[in-house]
Structures are given as structure tokens and as C-alpha cells.
Amino acid sequence: MAKTASDSVSLTRQAYALTDDLMTPNAAVYWIDLLVSAALMWGGFLLAATTSSLAIGLVAGLISVLALYRGLSFIHELTHIRDDEAPGFRVGWNVLVGVPLMTPSLMYEGVHNVHHVKDRFGTALDPEYLPLSRYTPLSLAGFLFVALLAPIGVLIRSAVLTPLSFLVPPLRRFVKQRLSALVINPDFVREDMARVRPAWLFQDIACWLWSWAVIAATVAGWLPLRFVLTGLAIFSLATFVNQARTLVAHHWDNDGGKMSLDEQFLDSVNVPPPNLASELWAPVGLRYHALHHLLPKLPYHNLGKAHARLAQALTPDSLYHRASQKGLFEALTALFRRVAVKPVVAEHGRHAAE
Known part of the structure; x- marks a missing residue:
């Protein structure tokens, strides 16, 4: 039986x-x-940057990749919790993860929330959506592997473009509107950066100074080049894993038109137990992506409990049971198979409803 909007x-x-x-x-x-x-x-x-053992270095590096990915993923939670719900957490996260990785919380706050606006989801105004299932296999692979360059991108932003932007007003406007958001839609323009927010300005300056400190220490020989290359490799691999996870977070079937609530939910994906590996490649609740779109305010540490309750309480023909995939490789394989048979759009092309 077909589902209606009232079902969702x-x-x-x-x-x-x-x-x-x-x-x-x-x-x-x-x-x-x-x-x-x-x-x-x-x-x-x-450990990876100092050990003389290749085996130990690889194991330590893998642990660092997964831990970095998990730590960085908390930027998603920061967009959904208030400061009084976890006092000091936003500042602590920026100090431990955001600023050192030159990916401060300002780059997701006020951006990810737009992805949850019902009238924008899946449209040209959605910062986190593209009709990827209509890409060619080659362009889809390009979308995946370009993530390896993310560390270079944030370094250029922090060390070059940010300080220059304080001297060149048009560049500052460009940095704020086009280079201050973690998005997959290249046409997205931030609408909330006109007013100066002290916390965001401080984060930008902190990333700038940190990047210059790392570069200066490397040039002066105080920071071994091996440390820098190891850090870049770990960061690159973590962003690559995240990009692979992004490819299975949705089905990416919409071509830019507005979607009904049930279409939005069914375009999103859960990868729940018994798949235990999903906790590594989709950490901090990201493996329950469809459930998150259903209940955006549900904290990540309760998503597993919520899923278990819903899976048990809802009837087998419920929309909820149609939003799950078995695993990362199965979902990626299904996506690449779909792009091989569907009509394609030009890279970054979309049929906007606007």
C-alpha cells in the first residue's frame, strides 16, 4: 500500500x-x-609520528584516524544542543579538536540546521544535498576522493585567506559566505554571517594563529616534518572515511524539487545493529541518520535505545523499517549500481525548484 504524507x-x-x-x-x-x-x-x-616500528606506527595511526573522526563528528552534535545542556562543551571541543584541525564549530553552526528545514531539504538551498545518484560513476568517485584534500583546504583558509580577508573587505565577505561552511552543495551561500559574532571571530583568529604557529615551527625546524606529514595523512584518511559515510547517509535521489516528509525520511539511511562496524565509520550516532532526521533533538547517546524501541513497537509495514541498510559496502555498492543505470546530471548540476 502506498504511503501518504500523513504516514510520516x-x-x-x-x-x-x-x-x-x-x-x-x-x-x-x-x-x-x-x-x-x-x-x-x-x-x-x-606514537605514529615517533615510533621506529612500522607495525606499531600503522596501528597507532589507524587508532588516531578513527579517534580523530569520532572527535570531529561532535561538531554535528554542537549544532543540536544548547550550551546549558553541556556546559563548556562547545569551548572544550574547539580547544581539543576544532581549532587544532582548523575546522572550528562556526563552520557547521547555522549551516547544518538548514539541512533540517523541511522546505529546504533536498533542494538547491540545502547545504548538504546534491543529486548524487544521478552522477556518473567517475564523478561520484571524484566526489569521494576529493575529501583527501580537505586538510590542505582548511590550511589554506586559515593560514592565507583568513588573515588576508581582514585586509581586503570583499575577500572577507567571500570567506564568510562561501568558505565558512562544511557543505557538499558548492552553490550554498551562508546567510547568517553578516553580523559579527565574537565567538566565531575568535575561532577564526585562533585557527589563523595556530596555522601560522605550526608553519613557523616547521620552517624553524622545531617541529619535525614527519609530524606534519603524519598529521596530514591521518586527517586526510579521516575525512575520506567521513566522505564515504556521507555517500550512504542518503539515497540522493532528489533532483532539487521540494520533498514530502515521508520522502525526506525515506531518502535518509540507518545502518543499525547487528552491523557493529558502523559504530566506527559512522560514529557519534551517525549510523542512525534516518532516525536523526525524524528526531533531530535526540542526543546521539540515546539513538540506539530509541531505535530499539521503534523497531520493536512499530509494525513491519511502517515507514521506519524501510530506512535501513545492512552496511557501508552494501550501501556504497547499491549507490554506484544506481548511478550506472540512471540519467545523469552534469557535475554539481541540479534541477532547482526555485
Whole structure:
């Protein structure tokens, strides 16, 4: 039987009713998870950059990649929690992860939230959506592998473009509107950067000074080149894994028109248990992406509990059960198979409803 818009509304109501007691974030969980992730990230990096053993270096590097990816993924949570729900967490995350990786929280705050606006999801105004299932296999592979260059991109932004932008007003406007958002839609323009926000300005300056400190220490010989190359490699691999995860977060079938609520939900993907590996490549709740779109305010540490309740309580023909995939490779394979048989659009092309 075909599903109607009322089905998704009913599903949302059922989901809220079943998970109402899970909506409050646990600040202790956030802090412990972040501190452990940061310790493993930096510890693994230091060991990989100093050990004389190839085997130990590879294992330490892998641990650092996964921990960096997990730590960086908390930028998503920062867009959905208030400061009073996890006091100091936003500042702590920026100090431990955001600024050192030159990817401060300003680059997702005010951006990711637009992805959840019902009238923008999947349209040309959505910063996190492209009709990827209509790409060619080659352009889709390009989308995946370009993520390896992300560390170079944020370094250029922090070390070159940010300081120059304070001297050249048009460049400052360009940096704010086009280079201050983690997006996959290259046409997205930020609408919320006109007013100066002290916290965001401080983050920008901190990334600028950090990048110059790293460059100066490397040139002066205080920081071994091996440290820099190891850090870039770890960061690149983490962003590559995230890009692969991004490819399976949605089905990417929309061509730019507005979508109904049930279409938005069914375009999103869960990769729930029994797939345990998804906790590594889709950490901090990202493996429950469809559930997150259903209940955006549900904190990441309660998504597993919520999924278990919904999976048990909802009937087999519910929309909810149609949003799951078995695993990363299965979902990636399905996407590449679809692009091989569907009509394609030019790279970055889309049929906007606007």
C-alpha cells in the first residue's frame, strides 16, 4: 500500500511518544566521550609520528584516524544542543579538536540546521544535498576522493585567506559566505554571517594563529616534518572515511524539487545493529541518520535505545523499517549500481525548484 504524507506525520508522533524520556542530553557522556576520543587521537598521532616500528606506527595511526573522526563528528552534535545542556562543551571541543584541525564549530553552526528545514531539504538551498545518484560513476568517485584534500583546504583558509580577508573587505565577505561552511552543495551561500559574532571571530583568529604557529615551527625546524606529514595523512584518511559515510547517509535521489516528509525520511539511511562496524565509520550516532532526521533533538547517546524501541513497537509495514541498510559496502555498492543505470546530471548540476 502506498504511503501518504500523513504516514510520516503519524510516524513522527509515534516516535516522539516512544522516546520522550530520551530527549535530554547527558553532559557527562559528552565530556567523557570527547576526552577519550581526543586522548586517543593525539596519543595515536604522537606514537605514529615517533615510533621506529612500522607495525606499531600503522596501528597507532589507524587508532588516531578513527579517534580523530569520532572527535570531529561532535561538531554535528554542537549544532543540536544548547550550551546549558553541556556546559563548556562547545569551548572544550574547539580547544581539543576544532581549532587544532582548523575546522572550528562556526563552520557547521547555522549551516547544518538548514539541512533540517523541511522546505529546504533536498533542494538547491540545502547545504548538504546534491543529486548524487544521478552522477556518473567517475564523478561520484571524484566526489569521494576529493575529501583527501580537505586538510590542505582548511590550511589554506586559515593560514592565507583568513588573515588576508581582514585586509581586503570583499575577500572577507567571500570567506564568510562561501568558505565558512562544511557543505557538499558548492552553490550554498551562508546567510547568517553578516553580523559579527565574537565567538566565531575568535575561532577564526585562533585557527589563523595556530596555522601560522605550526608553519613557523616547521620552517624553524622545531617541529619535525614527519609530524606534519603524519598529521596530514591521518586527517586526510579521516575525512575520506567521513566522505564515504556521507555517500550512504542518503539515497540522493532528489533532483532539487521540494520533498514530502515521508520522502525526506525515506531518502535518509540507518545502518543499525547487528552491523557493529558502523559504530566506527559512522560514529557519534551517525549510523542512525534516518532516525536523526525524524528526531533531530535526540542526543546521539540515546539513538540506539530509541531505535530499539521503534523497531520493536512499530509494525513491519511502517515507514521506519524501510530506512535501513545492512552496511557501508552494501550501501556504497547499491549507490554506484544506481548511478550506472540512471540519467545523469552534469557535475554539481541540479534541477532547482526555485
